[in-house]
Amino acid sequence: MSQDIGLLLLRLSAGGMMAFGHGLGKVSKILTGSFEFADPLGIGPAISLVLAALAEFVCSVLVVLGVKTRLVAAPVVFTMLVAAFVVHAGDPWAKKEMALLYALAFGVLLCTGAGRFGFDGMGRKRKRT
Numbered sequence: 001m002s003q004d005i006g007l008l009l010l011r012l013s014a015g016g017m018m019a020f021g022h023g024l025g026k027v028s029k030i031l032t033g034s035f036e037f038a039d040p041l042g043i044g045p046a047i048s049l050v051l052a053a054l055a056e057f058v059c060s061v062l063v064v065l066g067v068k069t070r071l072v073a074a075p076v077v078f079t080m081l082v083a084a085f086v087v088h089a090g091d092p093w094a095k096k097e098m099a100l101l102y103a104l105a106f107g108v109l110l111c112t113g114a115g116r117f118g119f120d121g122m123g124r125k126r127k128r129t
Contacts, residue, residue: 007115008066014105015064018076023057040086055079063109066118073110077103 029035030053037049055075062072080103084096114120 001116004115004117004121007109007112008117010105011063011066011069011109011114011118014102014109015060018102018106019057019060019064023053023055023060026053027057029053038087040082051075052079063106063114066114066120069109069114069118069120070111073106076106077110080106 026037026049029037029049035046035049037045037052039045039048041048043051056079059072059075063069063076080099084099084103088095088099
């Protein structure tokens, strides 16, 4: 039970902060037609922005809800690793740190799943030990 509460807190905090602190701004840029964005993978700034917005907003909201948590945490981990090691490659550690912390939090959720208190865990009965 305490593990499930811990996963819930991790999902709500990391997912909420990512979605509304980072992803929503990218969604707003898309909605206003401003596609100026970094192109760290060489696929074009517009595509990079859309993919980052999908990962940071859509996937993060799904993590908060506990919907397909393992699947939707993966794009966030990838996006944060690109941010840390490609976009901020030449920057000091302090610039990489937040992206790496998000990558770690979503990496934990990638490994563990949502826990009992997400849509993924609803209806699943656990054995009592």
